Amino acid sequence: MENGKKILNNFVKSKFADQNELKKALFQAGVAALDEGWTFMDATFQLGGKARDEGLSADDVEKILRNAFSEEKRRTEREAEQKAAAQAAQAAAQPAQAPQAQAAQAQPGMASGYAAMGPTVISPISATMMQQMIALGLDNQSLELLQNFKIDPEALSIPWPAPDWRKDFAKLLAATFKPDETVEFKISNTPSGSREIVSKIIAQDEALKKIMKQLDGPDGALLTINAVKGGADATDESWHYRYVVVDNPKMTLAKQLAYYKALNLPCAALVNTGANSVQAWIKIEAHDQEEYKERVDFLFQTLESQGFKVDDGNRNPNQMVRMPGVLRNGKQQYLIALEQGAKNFTEWREWAEYSLDGKPLVELASDSEEAPKKDVTIIENVLRAGEFFLFTAPPKSGKSLALMDMALSICHGEDWLGNTTNANDVLYINLELTKSVFLNRLFLLGEKRNLQPNTPKFGFLNLRGTALTPLEIAQLIAKRIQGAKKLENHDYKVVVIDPISAVLHNPKSSRLSGSPHQILMQMVDSIIALTGCAVVTSTNIGEYPYLESRADSVISLTPVEGSLNTYQIKGSFREFPKTLARECSWIYPRFIV
Structure with missing residues (x-):
């Protein structure tokens, strides 16, 4: 190559x-x-x-x-x-x-x-939009921001410089300063700058292009973020406390734009620095130094709480920022956009206090033009991704083997208890068996069903003896699923927890207050919320009635009187019609319809 x-x-x-x-x-x-x-x-x-x-x-x-x-x-x-x-x-x-024959095996390609x-990427947004996000180099944090606030990734595309980009300096001044205010600008890494009234700079018009070329250099040129002198009608120092600059050169350009857009920042202007940053001119609009400090503190604390760290040096109202319209080491410093986000600081602050509290936001039915595509079906007429499935049966009747049989069936897209499954990756959380016993059971089932037991679609996580709270277990499972998708190309759609009662049998869990039923349900809900997977588990009949009432799908096996190892199957589902009762037989190591 x-x-x-x-x-x-x-x-x-x-x-x-x-x-x-x-x-x-x-x-x-x-x-x-x-x-x-x-x-x-x-x-x-x-x-x-x-x-x-x-x-x-x-x-x-x-x-x-x-x-x-x-x-x-x-x-x-x-x-x-x-x-x-x-x-x-x-x-x-x-x-x-x-x-x-060789040609028949070749992969089709584009000439x-x-x-x-x-x-196709399974996501709350369209596959096309997700591909655009991936192409922009966004990480999980950025993607979550965009999805939470319904931001089209097209909005993150940095436009090419305008044909007359040399006049961007004048455009910026006209939009952000009053004509009789004075600004200071200079070539980077020079001791002193030049001061000029805004109206005089704008009046240069075509001659401005030649002036801007003189400011080209290895380090570009700088401009004060606020005026250095107010206009004739100024009654206070608000001209000196109008803006603050925000950027984070440690992030990609696309990620910085994702934050500016998703957090609805009141941007007067966005400027490409000609390097690895986009500087946002944030409207502070303070009347004096005290109000400026209070508002900038709120802005920076809010940004940091959302994962966007801003250098404290940017707090300075005299801070010099990148001047658009010049070349910096051969790359253009230019104006990307004017007026983005909230109209002013007060409006943005109200939005932030309402929207960034970490709680779900009100959504409108009118946001959806048509019904969204349903989640991936795992088991036809029984289970979809993002749902909770509970399998109940008498004690010591073979529930764990039934769950393992289900998991292996889903991996291969084979029927389970007479129900059609669709092939998907399954992550099995083993909380009870040793690794040796677990794998021996899996291989025995594979042999009996003539299915490959060591399929790469079957993943398992041994947590027997691990002292974690239910919430910590949910977070660990989510972390492993996200890592497997990113690093190993495994897209788990089903999480099997066996047995779920074992989650409560460790020192850290035993110290938790609250109903065990509700603690387990909170763990299930957390796994679904963090991963979008279907969660599957089993209990004894009547052992956890709260879980049964909350489950999206329940299949129960009850013994048939007078018939050894024969069970009646009953199913109740939130999103599917109930199934007619039918019988199955326990023939070790599985239930057979």
Whole structure:
């Protein structure tokens, strides 16, 4: 495989006469940039700038680079490469294999060099939007923010500089200062700056372009965030306490924009710094220093509580910020947008106190134009993802084996107790058995059912003897599921807890106050809320009536009088019709309909 740096160098140096060749080369360079650790924004500016110079439209550039940076697509590509390599090795070992047969095994691809996107992402938002988020390089924290506040990821796309971007300085001044106020600006890393009345700068018009070029340099140019002198009609010092700057260079550009948008910050302007940050001019609109300090304290504390740390140096009302309209080490400092979010600080503060308390927000039915797609069906007419399923039966009747049989059935998409299942990854939480006993039971079931017991779709977590509270167990399960999805390409849709009563039998849980039934239900609800998985467990008949009343689906097995090892199956479901009673037999190690 060609070296990534070589691909990037070749792309930058090459000239392209053919548009299709350019698109293919840009895609390959985007993939190489991802492998070399570039951010999406780095690729957009450096590779995208080259492609635009060669005649490619901005829309085509963004589409191709997003495709190249898609994690799902890259995973699919790697799997295809591995499969192709295995097929090549097999072909080498069997030279007599017909070319037609080899071709039949090949993975379909796009002639232009674009690979098809990976599997659909199951999410409260659309797969297309999720792919856009992934392409922007957002992490879980950013994705959660966007989903919670229903922010379209398209809003996070940083626009290209305007054709007249050299005049962005004048545009910013006209929007944020009064004409007779005075501002100070300078080249970075110089001891003193220049002061000028805003109206005089704006009046330069076309001549401003030449002036801005003189400020180009390795470190760019700076501007005071607030006026250094008020206008003639100023009655107080509000001109000096109007704005504060917010940014976090340790975050990606897209993540900073996600915060600004999701937290509804009252932004007067957004400025690209020409490096790795977007500076937001936040409206403070204080009348004096005391009010300024109080409002900035509230703003910074709110941001930090949401995971966005701002440097304390930014509190200074005399802080100098990036001036749009100049080049910084060859990259443009330019105006991204004006007027975003809440109209003023007072409106934003009311919104923040209402919306950022960590509690669910009121949602409107009118937010949905049509009924949303239902969650993934795990067991037809029995269970969907995000639901709680309870299996009840008499003591020592084989409940644990029944749960393991269900889990193995779901992994393979095979029937369970006469119900059709759909193949999905299952995470089994073992709280009772040793690892040896657990695996021996699994292999015995696989042998009896002629199913592969060591399928990669069956994951298990041994928590026997682990001293964790029910909430800590829920958090651990969520952490393992998220890690498996991100690092191991396992998308668990079902969590089986066996036995759920064992959660209460450890020193940390025994010290908890409250009803055991409610504590267990809180753990189940937490797992569902954190992962979106279906949660499955079992109890003795009548052991936990509160769990039975709260479960979305319940299947109960009761002994048939006069018939040894025969049980009647009854099912009641919140989202599906009740099933007719029928019988099953216990033939070790499973129930058979």
